Amino acid sequence: MSSRKTPAALRVMLVDDDAERLDLMQQAMDASGHRVVARLSSRDDMSLAVDRHRPDVILVDVDAPSRDTLESLGQVTRDRPRPIVLFASQTDPDTTRRAIRAGVSAYVVDGMSPARLKSVIEVAIARFDEHQALRREIENNKIRLADRCDVESAKAMLMQRRKLSESDAYELLRTIAMSRKLKIGDAARALLTVTELL
Numbered sequence: 789m790s791s792r793k794t795p796a797a798l799r800v801m802l803v804d805d806d807a808e809r810l811d812l813m814q815q816a817m818d819a820s821g822h823r824v825v826a827r828l829s830s831r832d833d834m835s836l837a838v839d840r841h842r843p844d845v846i847l848v849d850v851d852a853p854s855r856d857t858l859e860s861l862g863q864v865t866r867d868r869p870r871p872i873v874l875f876a877s878q879t880d881p882d883t884t885r886r887a888i889r890a891g892v893s894a895y896v897v898d899g900m901s902p903a904r905l906k907s908v909i910e911v912a913i914a915r916f917d918e919h920q921a922l923r924r925e926i927e928n929n930k931i932r933l934a935d936r937c938d939v940e941s942a943k944a945m946l947m948q949r950r951k952l953s954e955s956d957a958y959e960l961l962r963t964i965a966m967s968r969k970l971k972i973g974d975a976a977r978a979l980l981t982v983t984e985l986l
């Protein structure tokens with residue numbers, strides 16, 4: 789979601805158990821130029837609704853977030869990540885921690901205020917984008933670390949079996965990778981796998 793639409797063009801999914809509050813959120817979204825693509829209660833299947841309506845942002849307004857609501861939001865975050873704003877009338881530190889772990893991008897106590905809605909959504913989107921960038925960076929670092937470990941293991945195996953120096957083992961591994969059009973980490977894993985089978 790890095791090439792995000794401007795805030796005036798957001799597709800919004802609303803979640804609230806109170807029909808009057810849903811209407812208020814709908815009016816606030818309409819007044820802000822956003823398009824409401826779905827209106828749900830907290831008992832509805834949020835994941836299914838996200839798949840069906842593809843919202844850019846999810847707004848949830850509840851008195852106090854229940855365990856089930858937070859679990860549903862967590863599932864959405866795991867499977868279909870997008871910015872989530874949670875408005876609550878009351879909270880406690882444990883609920884706040886669980887909401888953040890569930891992937892809530894902005895947690896606002898004292899309920900939804902139409903006047904603050906635009907800035908809250910912008911903050912949620914910015915926080916979500918930053919969080920996603922950090923997750924990608926962590927995943928890339930894990931891959932690089934795994935590649936490095938596999939390259940070191942493959943070099944050690946080549947040094948032992950072929951009686952090569954470390955630099956010669958690395959050059960051989962690099963040559964194998966280039967000849968097969970593989971990344972060096974993938975070539976190292978393939979070599980280690982073949983060696984295990986022998």
